[in-house]
Amino acid sequence: MEYRRIKDQDKSEAAVIDDLESRPGMCAVLPKSEGKIGDKSKWKLKTVVTLALTFLTSSQAILIVWSKRAGKYDYSVTTANFLVEALKCALSLAALTRLWRTDGVTEDNRLSTTFDEVSVYPIPAALYLVKNLLQYYIFAYVDAPGYQILKNLNIISTGVLYRIILKRKLSEIQWAAFILLCAGCTTAQLNPSSDHVLQTPFQGWIMAIVMALLSGFAGVYTEAIIKKRPSRNINVQNFWLYVFGMAFNAVAILVQDFDAVMNKGFFHGYSLITVLMIVNHALSGIAVSMVMKYADNIVKVYSTSVAMLLTAVVSVFLFNFHLSLAFFLGSTVVSVSVYMHSIGKLQR
Amino acid sequence: MEYRRIKDQDKSEAAVIDDLESRPGMCAVLPKSEGKIGDKSKWKLKTVVTLALTFLTSSQAILIVWSKRAGKYDYSVTTANFLVEALKCALSLAALTRLWRTDGVTEDNRLSTTFDEVSVYPIPAALYLVKNLLQYYIFAYVDAPGYQILKNLNIISTGVLYRIILKRKLSEIQWAAFILLCAGCTTAQLNPSSDHVLQTPFQGWIMAIVMALLSGFAGVYTEAIIKKRPSRNINVQNFWLYVFGMAFNAVAILVQDFDAVMNKGFFHGYSLITVLMIVNHALSGIAVSMVMKYADNIVKVYSTSVAMLLTAVVSVFLFNFHLSLAFFLGSTVVSVSVYMHSIGKLQR
Numbered sequence: 001m002e003y004r005r006i007k008d009q010d011k012s013e014a015a016v017i018d019d020l021e022s023r024p025g026m027c028a029v030l031p032k033s034e035g036k037i038g039d040k041s042k043w044k045l046k047t048v049v050t051l052a053l054t055f056l057t058s059s060q061a062i063l064i065v066w067s068k069r070a071g072k073y074d075y076s077v078t079t080a081n082f083l084v085e086a087l088k089c090a091l092s093l094a095a096l097t098r099l100w101r102t103d104g105v106t107e108d109n110r111l112s113t114t115f116d117e118v119s120v121y122p123i124p125a126a127l128y129l130v131k132n133l134l135q136y137y138i139f140a141y142v143d144a145p146g147y148q149i150l151k152n153l154n155i156i157s158t159g160v161l162y163r164i165i166l167k168r169k170l171s172e173i174q175w176a177a178f179i180l181l182c183a184g185c186t187t188a189q190l191n192p193s194s195d196h197v198l199q200t201p202f203q204g205w206i207m208a209i210v211m212a213l214l215s216g217f218a219g220v221y222t223e224a225i226i227k228k229r230p231s232r233n234i235n236v237q238n239f240w241l242y243v244f245g246m247a248f249n250a251v252a253i254l255v256q257d258f259d260a261v262m263n264k265g266f267f268h269g270y271s272l273i274t275v276l277m278i279v280n281h282a283l284s285g286i287a288v289s290m291v292m293k294y295a296d297n298i299v300k301v302y303s304t305s306v307a308m309l310l311t312a313v314v315s316v317f318l319f320n321f322h323l324s325l326a327f328f329l330g331s332t333v334v335s336v337s338v339y340m341h342s343i344g345k346l347q348r
Numbered sequence: 349m350e351y352r353r354i355k356d357q358d359k360s361e362a363a364v365i366d367d368l369e370s371r372p373g374m375c376a377v378l379p380k381s382e383g384k385i386g387d388k389s390k391w392k393l394k395t396v397v398t399l400a401l402t403f404l405t406s407s408q409a410i411l412i413v414w415s416k417r418a419g420k421y422d423y424s425v426t427t428a429n430f431l432v433e434a435l436k437c438a439l440s441l442a443a444l445t446r447l448w449r450t451d452g453v454t455e456d457n458r459l460s461t462t463f464d465e466v467s468v469y470p471i472p473a474a475l476y477l478v479k480n481l482l483q484y485y486i487f488a489y490v491d492a493p494g495y496q497i498l499k500n501l502n503i504i505s506t507g508v509l510y511r512i513i514l515k516r517k518l519s520e521i522q523w524a525a526f527i528l529l530c531a532g533c534t535t536a537q538l539n540p541s542s543d544h545v546l547q548t549p550f551q552g553w554i555m556a557i558v559m560a561l562l563s564g565f566a567g568v569y570t571e572a573i574i575k576k577r578p579s580r581n582i583n584v585q586n587f588w589l590y591v592f593g594m595a596f597n598a599v600a601i602l603v604q605d606f607d608a609v610m611n612k613g614f615f616h617g618y619s620l621i622t623v624l625m626i627v628n629h630a631l632s633g634i635a636v637s638m639v640m641k642y643a644d645n646i647v648k649v650y651s652t653s654v655a656m657l658l659t660a661v662v663s664v665f666l667f668n669f670h671l672s673l674a675f676f677l678g679s680t681v682v683s684v685s686v687y688m689h690s691i692g693k694l695q696r
Contacts, residue, residue: 149673172691173521173688173691176684176687176688176691179680179684180528180681180684183677183680183681183684184681186673186677187535187674187677187678187681190538190673190674190677192540194673194674195672195673195674197673198672198673324543324546325497325534325538325542325543325545325546326535326538326542326543326674328546329531329534329535329538330535332527332531333528333531333532333535333681336524336527336528336531339524340521340524340688343520343521343524
């Protein structure tokens with residue numbers, strides 16, 4: 001739904017060109033004037049994809065809580081991940097087919113590609129795979145709630161890598177806002193046992209930092225790939241990203257769940273919630289790509305952080321959750337951070 | 349010591365005149381040029397009094413922890429408060445005597461005063477008395493750690509009353525910084541039982557808000573009194589403030605501790621720590637007046653907030669305190685707030 005709406009506005013891609021001005025080695029393929037006309041529709045696109053990502057991320061977390069309440073996962077997580085990639089691939093193809101029918105096949109929306117274009121697409125998928133493997137080992141040093149706290153290091157690593165790799169500047173106020181975002185999200189997640197995190201052994205800290213860097217790097221690298229060819233249709237870019245996602249997840253099925261799939265079948269343990277989660281993950285994944293194309297990693301981080309707070313508020317009504325004082329304080333800090341980020345942009 | 353140093357720079361009082369420009373009904377008594385010459389020494393004064401207040405406030409909290417460890421208070425708090433006011437009065441007189449000997453008695457440093465000047469001086473002392481009385485009743489609704497959390501409302505009330513009564517503007521970034529200061533201080537003080545605060549009954553909230561307003565109003569009103577006559581010597585202003593402080597505290601002794609003082613004597617239960625605390629409170633009180641004269645209530649709030657964090661850090665070494673994750677997060681937010689306040693000033 002959101003996805004369709006966004007697709008129809010593909011022609012305004014030119015609008016993202018001015019985002020790329022400061023980066024070397026990127027050429028503007030469309031005349032400047034078109035970029036200016038697109039300013040308003042660019043803003044619209046940014047807003048739509050950001051809201052979609054926020055909505056999908058928070059409903060994702062709610063589905064997870066729901067599935068946990070309904071009982072333990074008894075399906076293979078690797079098969080579900082594979083299906084998420086496959087569904088994203090299918091949706092990208094469907095969008096492309098529709099586009100080919102209306103606009104015909106052009107240089108920008110054709111599926112065929114060069115080795116030069118496609119060679120970088122496996123990298124984010126490979127980084128995520130390494131990160132997911134590390135995830136199993138970090139639990140030797142930190143418990144699950146502690147890991148949730150440490151995951152907020154992603155915010156800082158994304159900011160730093162965004163600066164280094166994409167060479168995009170954040171104003172001083174925006175940096176301050178980013179530190180606040182990290183502190184605010186962590187505060188909102190505090191619980192009486194959170195102090196254990198401070199006793200995390202040195203190896204645990206190193207792994208948490210490495211994982212944050214891998215995750216931040218994968219995100220920033222995806223943005224770099226997608227923005228490198230601003231006029232290329234996002235659905236083609238997504239198609240290639242997701243093809244490699246499927247390939248890497250197929251390997252994960254073979255390595256981790258081969259026996260389970262062989263004995264109990266590919267779809268063993270699937271339920272309505274599982275299907276909803278797969279659909280949700282697929283749509284969120286597409287929303288993330290859209291945010292990378294039309295906005296950036298910083299917007300993505302803000303969007304998912306706000307989604308985390310929204311989830312908690314919605315859970316109060318759905319699951320009778322109680323909000324802690326720490327949650328209110330963290331939310332206040334995150335709100336001020338969002339405000340400062342927008343102010344910092346104006347004053348840059 | 350700090351006090352002496354500050355006193356010697358009294359002549360640069362003219363420098364505060366530009367602080368008053370935006371307020372109606374205040375006349376600049378010295379020519380503009382002198383105000384400009386004083387800019388650097390004004391900045392110096394501000395820094396010295398702010399650091400003195402921060403140092404004294406944090407050592408004050410440490411003395412309180414020390415005295416609690418040493419045993420319960422067994423002296424009358426009202427007599428100690430009276431002695432604090434008396435000591436401040438004596439120190440102001442001593443400073444004045446020295447000044448009279450070097451500069452002679454002038455219009456600005458003479459002790460004699462008009463009813464018009466002195467009539468407003470009892471108001472802050474009266475406000476503090478009402479607030480201290482309310483303090484006994486609020487504990488029917490909140491426990492002591494909860495009260496510590498609610499006291500952070502003072503930060504917001506001071507900002508709001510500073511804006512309304514002194515008609516001084518804070519920039520948007522400074523307001524954001526002020527909200528962060530309140531959230532950060534509260535976060536730093538969080539402990540596993542802090543969530544009880546959210547169950548505070550309606551009457552408790554109302555009392556907490558009224559107390560915050562009284563405290564904020566007393567602070568802002570003191571600043572208004574002291575700044576109303578920029579050329580008037582601070583020691584004379586302090587003398588009159590403290591005389592009324594003594595009077596109100598004498599009433600408090602009669603009302604609350606008359607029997608104890610009559611039976612056990614004025615100084616019953618005094619120890620070395622008690623004496624140190626009285627000296628410390630007296631010096632802090634003078635530092636607060638100095639901050640009101642040469643800086644403002646906003647600086648005072650930042651100074652005491654930073655002192656709160658310093659106290660916790662020092663307590664780690666002195667009393668083997670453990671710092672919580674919440675403390676680190678709160679300190680981060682407070683640090684960003686201090687940074688933003690200074691940035692906000694430049695951009696105003």
